Amino acid sequence: MLEALKEKVWRANLELQKKGLVLYTWGNASEILREEGLVVIKPSGVPYEELRPESMVVVDLDGKIVEGSLRPSVDTKIHLDLYKFFPEIGGVVHTHSTYACAWAQACRDIPCLGGTHADYFFGPIPCTRPLSEEEVERSFEGDTGKVIAERFVGIKPLEVPGVLVAYHGPFTWGKDADEAVFHSVVLEEIARMSWLTLAVNPRVIPLSPKMLEKRYFRKHGKDAHYGQGSLH
Amino acid sequence: MLEALKEKVWRANLELQKKGLVLYTWGNASEILREEGLVVIKPSGVPYEELRPESMVVVDLDGKIVEGSLRPSVDTKIHLDLYKFFPEIGGVVHTHSTYACAWAQACRDIPCLGGTHADYFFGPIPCTRPLSEEEVERSFEGDTGKVIAERFVGIKPLEVPGVLVAYHGPFTWGKDADEAVFHSVVLEEIARMSWLTLAVNPRVIPLSPKMLEKRYFRKHGKDAHYGQGSLH
């Protein structure tokens, strides 16, 4: 079972590069086996060309390496925290994709400005508060999961499947690693489109709540009527 | 006859992807057989790699599936309305191409700022009004065609072969599916060029009506003298 998952997580990581979201080694995808409490994640700083399914690292929810000879991603603690805070998710992705990072560095939520956004994110894409000096001192990896969770009070993680970490970059998630990758790609495109929209009309009014609701639930939930019953 | 048209519409859909206008499944092209009252359109949410000519769906003007085992695009109602409102058109395309969506999300017409625009669109590219709360409540797919038609009172659809739907994205059309695809590509490039023009000179004055007329009719109508008699 772990072999199949390593292969799947490996492919998900390669897909990030194929979609143009990562430069060098700046991205990582993981997936969790909920029952076993095991997470398969990319190793730290290994060039994508050298990655193999067997390079993937298996850790438990405390971050202890269960299988694999390489060190896991430096962002592993954040992945694990997300799995703990959001029990309904099964895959996590982090990248430094350019437009999403620009919004994260600008410390701004991405407002919902149109249908492309509303089709996949049910509301603005939140940006976390910056870490305090004390949090940074303690370990910014350690508290990043916490500040993400703070922003999701009252938001269902699978309805807003991504976040911008201030001064850092985007994290996305989904039912599994593939869906988390998909949301990464969509988030980058939304970040770009919204950036361009604001530039051409800085006073634009976000989508109305009614329209947001209509668009989002056209693709999601029990009354969805998009696609052939498949994922997207 | 339908087999040939399915193949043509299939190729038109693939061309949208090849030209970089669609991410995942975010686009659709159709063509109408006027005499039979039948429309061939892409199925909803099927990855481009999996599309085959026989995946295309045939519907009548009421949206009833006449042939095909897949559900048609969720935008089918809008395609059908465009065919009804604009009897002179034969093909329709919808995409979420980035710059055109930025203008649509900004709820702004694209002013005619130069020859590239004037060669293909005889005047500004209109943006519709946003749907009212009641219209959205009823069904935003249902009323999109209507708000497009509202904007084309006094405009010949084949002289301005595209529109921006507020908060949504572009629709284009033409004599057939291929021409609608061509206008999609041109619209995206005009949207990008105009965006860049306004950024470098926000007080730019649009092209004079005389120049617009001269440029447009150099490529269109009985006195055209561009090309070898072929389409573009």
Next chain:
Amino acid sequence: MLEALKEKVWRANLELQKKGLVLYTWGNASEILREEGLVVIKPSGVPYEELRPESMVVVDLDGKIVEGSLRPSVDTKIHLDLYKFFPEIGGVVHTHSTYACAWAQACRDIPCLGGTHADYFFGPIPCTRPLSEEEVERSFEGDTGKVIAERFVGIKPLEVPGVLVAYHGPFTWGKDADEAVFHSVVLEEIARMSWLTLAVNPRVIPLSPKMLEKRYFRKHGKDAHYGQGSLH
């Protein structure tokens, strides 16, 4: 001799597409045989994939077709006028490349903001005045060459090998078609870099005349010390 030149001009036209400067058929390159008074130019509106060396059209300086079965580019009159106004040039290129068109549509000269520009253009890249209503009425193709020449009073065409035609787009030139293509590519990159520079610092001061002179003549003229004696 004409066969060799047709092949060269054909390759120059293909290079425009390869460098990403043309969408569909929106570009054309030509070269002149000064002694014979003959110009070889791309035909109008033929897709690049279908172009062959023998598709090139040979015209005299009055625009009369001397050889070739296709209609020459609609911009032929402008090419011919440039050859007449600027006796030192041997090749001309026109494109609708995105950033150069944005400046042309904004009706602004591109100021010389750095070394990349100064290496190839000895001063700002001029934008013509818009054509008057009377000129447009008469024929905007007819008077475009004239308004370009107006802007080059006191400027050596080979030291500033390109121009922006207001509301239209760039024309470049050089000793031959290859050099005109090279200047097209360089102009587009300069247009992009200058656009980005102004956005990040709208009050930037152009390069000093002394620096402009030093940089330009490092690559040009009798004291040049760049390269191996070859063209660029």
Next chain:
Amino acid sequence: MLEALKEKVWRANLELQKKGLVLYTWGNASEILREEGLVVIKPSGVPYEELRPESMVVVDLDGKIVEGSLRPSVDTKIHLDLYKFFPEIGGVVHTHSTYACAWAQACRDIPCLGGTHADYFFGPIPCTRPLSEEEVERSFEGDTGKVIAERFVGIKPLEVPGVLVAYHGPFTWGKDADEAVFHSVVLEEIARMSWLTLAVNPRVIPLSPKMLEKRYFRKHGKDAHYGQGSLH
């Protein structure tokens, strides 16, 4: 030994083109043999396709050609000065990459706006002052190294492995040519991301000194815990 280094420097130059940082011949990479006082550098103005390992030029620290039949890069003097001013570096790269040039032309330091920057540059990326008229008159190549060194008083070159030369473009360096190339690619991405960040929020506050320190030393120095012990 020189043969191996020529091959390495040749590959480093090709990598610049592969990563999309150079148009035509606008870039150069070199590496130094400290003990021998020899520098291997790209020749001036030779198209990348024609470069071979044996095209590389070997010069001593006075710029005298020790081996090679071609003229070295016009920027050789600047490379040599950097090797003299910064004894800890082993490789140097210069490009005209678009976003880095835009900042250089805008005469602005790139502020540290997020983690992507802080991971590789320990503080803002400095822009030099413009050369004075006298310096330009004397030779701008001659004094460029000097104005770079002026900006690095109090900055460790390997902690801030790059600079913007006002009105010109970026220079980067590292332990060897490969690391200098890596820093060129990273600098261009940071330049782009920062440009986009400022556009969406012109009043953004740079990363706190504490966060900068934490992020930078996560990847560098004796307490680094990123990667598998390899370079990046």
